[in-house]
Amino acid sequence: MVERIDSMTPSSESRGNAYNGYFMLVLLLVLLLSPVLLLIAAAPKGAVVASAVFAAVSLVFILIGFFMIQPNQAVVLTLFGEYRGTVRKDGLHWVWPWFGNEKVSVRAHNMHSERVKINDLRGNPIEIACNVVWRVADTAQAVFDVDDYKEFVNIQIEAGLRTVGSRHPYDSMSEDDETTLRGSADVVNRELIVELNERLHVAGITVDEAGLTHLAYAAEIAGAMLRRQQADAVISARRKVVIGAVGMVEDALEKLAADDIVELDDERRAAMVSNLLVVLCGDSEAQPVVNTGTLYQ
Structure with missing residues (x-):
């Protein structure tokens, strides 16, 4: 029987706690000055030596715990593999040396x-x-x-x-x-x-x-697609030209009929429409033909 493995439980950020690094920096300076103060005060030699040893150990212990956070940075704190929160406040901070910390940039x-x-x-x-x-x-x-x-x-x-x-x-x-x-x-x-x-x-x-x-x-079809785009552009332009020409012919016929300028039967109307479409849709300029007879000759 195969045991089902549950999906991973997502982590969630929580606020981490850290000591004020500037306070710990002052404490460190005091510890470093203590042997000197005892020596000036003519304290017993044993006390001065003990104070110096304690200051040296404290120096290493405290220095390990310092970390700096710049704006839009964060530090993830862990304690023996357990997540103990995230510090986002910028400045100098201090944690116990046995805490692990990893910086993460939260900038864009x-x-x-x-x-x-x-x-x-x-x-x-x-x-x-x-x-x-x-x-x-x-x-x-x-x-x-x-x-x-x-x-x-x-x-x-x-x-x-x-x-x-x-x-x-x-x-x-x-x-x-x-x-x-x-x-x-x-x-x-x-x-x-x-x-x-x-x-x-x-x-x-x-x-x-x-x-x-x-x-x-892609390079292998770029040329073919370019030709297709050019063909589509030509077809689209032609379609607009034809639609515009049909509208102009329709307006012309309506104007001729409304003003009683000329009366055309169906055959002559068809011929006029054909000629106007050729003129309006052709690529080259039309060559006019002057009719010296009647409309039906």
Whole structure:
């Protein structure tokens, strides 16, 4: 029978207690001066020697317990392997020498990922990279729940980038409101932030900002995709030209009929529409033909 192993219980940051380092520094100076004061006071030689030995031992004992915290830094305290809290207040602090302490930076970190090759929603190979601003929110989780939280962040950023990049196509092949990597940067960036926060929550890491910094088709299909984009642009432009030309022809026919300028039957109306569309949609300038007869000759 295989025994089931329960999932890891997440750590949680708590406040740690440390003594005022400046007070301990004054105490250390007093201990160092005590043998000198006894010598000046003509105390017995044995007392002076004992005071000197005690001051030397105290010097080593007290110096080991000092640690300095700069702004936006924290120190995780442990006692024989047991978590005893986190000190976040900046300044000089002191703890008993048998306490272990590890400094953790809670400042904002900026990381630019490597370019990775993935397949978008349509299976097209693309190259993508991102920039992420992250910070340690829970020092206990960062130190105790993952082996190396910085390396963990690097790996999860790449994994999250691959996940978000494969959800959407690189570009839209129609004019609908489809979310794309190239045209919907705000949406993709928000998805990336949510994805990374979910992945990094186990390590006590919070992502403040994330955004794509590189997006391109892979080299093997870049040329073909460029030609497709150019063709799509030509088709889109032609479509707008034709729609505009049809509107102009319709306005012209309505104006001629409303002002009683000329009366056209269906055949001549069709011919006029054809000629106007050729003139308006053609790439080259139209060559006018002057009709010296009647409209029907």
